[in-house]
Amino acid sequence: MKYRHLRNATALLTLGEHRLLVDPMLADAGSMPGFKLLGPGRRPNPLVPLPADAPAWLDTATGVLVTHEHPDHLDGAALRWIRARGLPVWASHVDAASLRRKGLDVREVHDGSLGMDVEVIPARHGRGWLAWMMGPVSGYYLAHPDEPSVYLTSDAVLADAVLDAVDRLRPDVVVAPAGAADMGAGGKILFSVDELVTLVRRAPGRVVLNHLEALDHCPTTRADLRERLRAEGLQAKVDVPEDGEELHFARADAQPRPRPRLGPGPRPGLQKWITARFAGT
Template sequence: MKYRHLRNATALLTLGEHRLLVDPMLADAGALPGFKLFGAGRRRNPLVPLPAGAPAWLDAATGVLVTHEHPDHLDAAALRWIRARGLPVWSSHVDAASLRRKGLAVREVHDGSLGLDVEVVPARHGHGWFAWLMGPVSGYYLAHPDEPSVYLTSDAVLADAVLEAVDRLQPDVVVAPAGAADMGVGGRILFSVDELVALVRRAPGRVVLNHLEALDHCPTTRADLRERLRAEGLQGKVDIPEDGEELQFTRPDDHARPHPRVGPGPRPGLQKWLTARMAAT
């Protein structure tokens, strides 16, 4: 398995024959408004451009995987890019109808999708009432028979569903957002640094941390995060890639894997209708 980190949550994930572009935010630096609603530090996003090799890596994609419709995971530039290439877009049932209305060739993620063992793991994008306003988010567990299994938490805080998925599915690699995003109201909407430490301790294998140094409402830096993980004695379990860096993982052994939970999963409702109004078009 290869994980090419591009920027923020955008990555090229290679699993077997699949090269999935995950959560593409392709806008030029400064093309989007600031996400911090209150307090100091509001700047236009993204804060940094895509790395120099991005065009070639994007051209290698065979499909797109979307965890939710926030513009830092699927922006207008990405929509134009996907439509121009006619790539299949994989999403949860919650997002599928909204994405189809945007002219995308959507395929719903479920067990067996892409020829993989798959589970959709709902995530909470924040705490309390603000998490509801942030809308539904889907994490994905993906297991190729010849590759390490990977759990993409997507934008999340350390809720019971995340910990239960880690304990039950025992993913070889966990990919989680580390920006500790705070819009200036409603508290943190991503893992705090303390929550990341707890997640890394709980994870059975490697942890890849992304969502860093690309958005105005994400104050955590790579340097500060590395220092905290060193202090906790956890640096050996964690990768914090630079933009453009590729990580490679091999399956640690051929032990039997737990089978993903099969079920209808969340369905779109009022929460999705509200957040879809604010999504990119």
Template structure:
């Protein structure tokens, strides 16, 4: 498995025969509005894509989308995907909305991508804020020759995250570490929650969603220092933009079987957030 981190949550995941572009935000630096309300609001993204990004993007054979927020699927990415006609893998809750945007949509459920897969819903905040942020899907992927991987997507620490880790025992967990707060409440793992997540994970943890958006205050340096103080840094990767990680399966033990099924269905919450998403 290769994980090429591009920026924020955007990565090229080489997994078996697939090269999946995960959660593409392809806008030029400063092309999107600020996400933070009040002091500190700045145009997003804060940084450009790496200089070699076009070559890495051209290698993609498909796209994997966890939710429709513009820092995970923006207008530039929609245009890029349409121009190349790439298949877009997503959860059932996002499928109809993405089809309306002219994408070749394939749903992630049992047997999708020729892999063992599971859709794991995430809470993108707490209380009323989580409802307004809309539905988000994490994914578990397992290939016989690759490490199993759990992409939590945008989430806060909730029982469902720990349940998935304990039940599926993923070799790699990929989680957002920016501690995003738009000024009305936190919508991603806090640093304390990340420490708890790393302690619970059975294998390596890759942390992304850093230093690219105005509402994500956590820095790579600060995060590494905290993990070092907790004695956890050796189990964690905090990739720089453009960095590629090589992760191998370390044993041949049988894996737990993921749950099958399409996952949540779209409803009023999805209707609202789809109208606020990129077009």
């Protein structure tokens, strides 16, 4: 398995024959509004450009994987790029209809998608009223028969569903957001650093931390995060990639894996209708 970190949550994930562009935010630096609503620090997003080699890497994508419709995970530039290439877009049932209305070739993620074991794991993008307003988010467990298994938590705080998935599915690699995003009201909408420490301790294998130094409402820096992980004695099991860096992971053994939990998963409703209108894509 290869994980090429591009920027924020955008990455190229190579699993077997698939090269999935995950949560593409392809806008030029400074071309989107700031996300910080209250307090100091509001700046135009993204804060940094894509790596210089990004166009060549993007051209290798065979499909797109979307966890939710927020513009830092699927922006207007990405929509235009995907439509121009006619790539299939994999998304949860809760997002599929909305994405089809945007002219995308959408395939719903479920067990067996992409020729591998899959589970859609709902995430809480914050707490209380703000989590409701942020809308439904889907994490994905992907286990290709010839590759390490990976759990993409997507944007989340540390809730029971995340810990249950880690304990039950025992993913070889967990990819989680580490920016501790805070819009200035309602509290953090991503894992706090303390929650990340708990997640890393709980994870059975490697942990990749992203969503750093790219958006105005994400104050955590790579340097501070690495220092905290060193202080906790956890740096050996964590990767904090720079933009453009590629990580390689090999499957350690051929032992049977836990089976994904089957079920219909969340369905779109009023919450999804509201957040889709405010997604800005």
